[in-house]
Amino acid sequence: MECFTNKQEEMLELIEQLVNIDSGSYLKEGVDKVGAILKAKYEELGFHVEVVEQEELGNHLVINHKDAFDPKILIVAHLDTVFPEGTASERPYTVEGDFAYGPGVIDMKASQVSVLYAMKALIELNDDAYKNVEIVLNSDEEIGSPTSRILIEEKSIGKKYALIMEPARKDGSLVSARRGKGSYTINVKGRAAHSGIEPEKGRSAIEELAYKIVKLHELNDHANGISVNVGLIEGGDSINTVSPSAVGHVDVRISSLDQAEEIEHKIQEVCSTTDVYGTEIELSGYIDRPPMVKNEQTKELLYVIQQVGHEMGLEVTDTKTGGGSDASFTSAQGVATIDGLGPVGGNPHSDREYLEIPTLTERSELLMKTIQRIS
The missing domain is CATH 3.40.630.10 (Zn peptidases)
Structure with a gap:
């Protein structure tokens, strides 16, 4: 034209x-x-x-x-x-x-x-x-x-x-x-200790985060359009220190509106309890784009x-x-x-x-x- x-x-x-x-x-x-x-x-x-x-x-x-x-x-x-x-x-x-x-x-x-x-x-x-x-x-x-x-x-x-x-x-x-999209952040608090002298006094935030990563990735259901990916992690002070803190950043994708509430509940459930005694977890984030x-x-x-x-x-x-x-x-x-x-x-x-x-x-x-x- x-x-x-x-x-x-x-x-x-x-x-x-x-x-x-x-x-x-x-x-x-x-x-x-x-x-x-x-x-x-x-x-x-x-x-x-x-x-x-x-x-x-x-x-x-x-x-x-x-x-x-x-x-x-x-x-x-x-x-x-x-x-x-x-x-x-x-x-x-x-x-x-x-x-x-x-x-x-x-x-x-x-x-x-x-x-x-x-x-x-x-x-x-x-x-x-x-x-x-x-x-x-x-x-x-x-x-x-x-x-x-x-x-x-x-x-x-x-x-x-x-x-x-x-x-x-x-x-x-x-x-x-x-697909809809969500972003979550997992902040883990542990207790620092020297890994060579007194490791038993430490509580590893990195170890706790590792447990959570495995459990979150088990929520993937690609056949139904649900994906959960911990794509970025941070943590630790030094190689010989039991890590006092760790952070995981989570990307979530969904294919229907009804999946949003379900996956949010499951993520909250995973992060509601700790696997490493003495650590603490704080979860933040939400589904920020509907499908x-x-x-x-x-x-x-x-x-x-x-x-x-x-x-x-x-x-x-x-x-x-x-x-x-x-x-x-x-x-x-x-x-x-x-x-x-x-x-x-x-x-x-x-x-x-x-x-x-x-x-x-x-x-x-x-x-x-x-x-x-x-x-």
């Missing part, structure tokens, strides 16, 4: 501008700078942009057209990346053939530009569908959306559809299901998108993934949700993160026509 193909270079120039700004989740100044650029772009199109101020993390933006009334489509895209300060200057935006590289280029600065130009195209086509859209640009998705979750859930109320702008998979697939379930309403939305793709000559497939995103929050609110609606790319969170440039206009058109169809 000409309204996209004629603007590819313009879109890439904006992506370059955004990529070359450090906007890691904890870099408030950079995240807010990205947000300010996009705010100005939307306001030029006649949209009202509400800035939801945050004290420590970046501000969130809530965007509606000034003529919008009770929009039924929610679009969610995040402003933050995972990269530390200085990354953008060390390896700025570059283009090699059909691929663009740079920190956050696919996760998800290309998606930000895709949403903006989908709105621009609807306005140019005099299609009122842009009035049926509310957009949330949040600043903290990469760290679990601690300050934006409530905002996303609030904006989900009354919506029929949620379009989440994480990038499409490497093969172009959309995401129709995601995104491929239910009937999500299947219906996916079918519409696939029909739109077919009319464009584009085969649209879908997949499920274990990674988390804000799609979990809209789905848990009962809104038909499809994720992965951004352009195609790969290697996110790495120094070879890339955008497939030809998919930028293609997926922007798919997004725009999907908004038309479901409006």
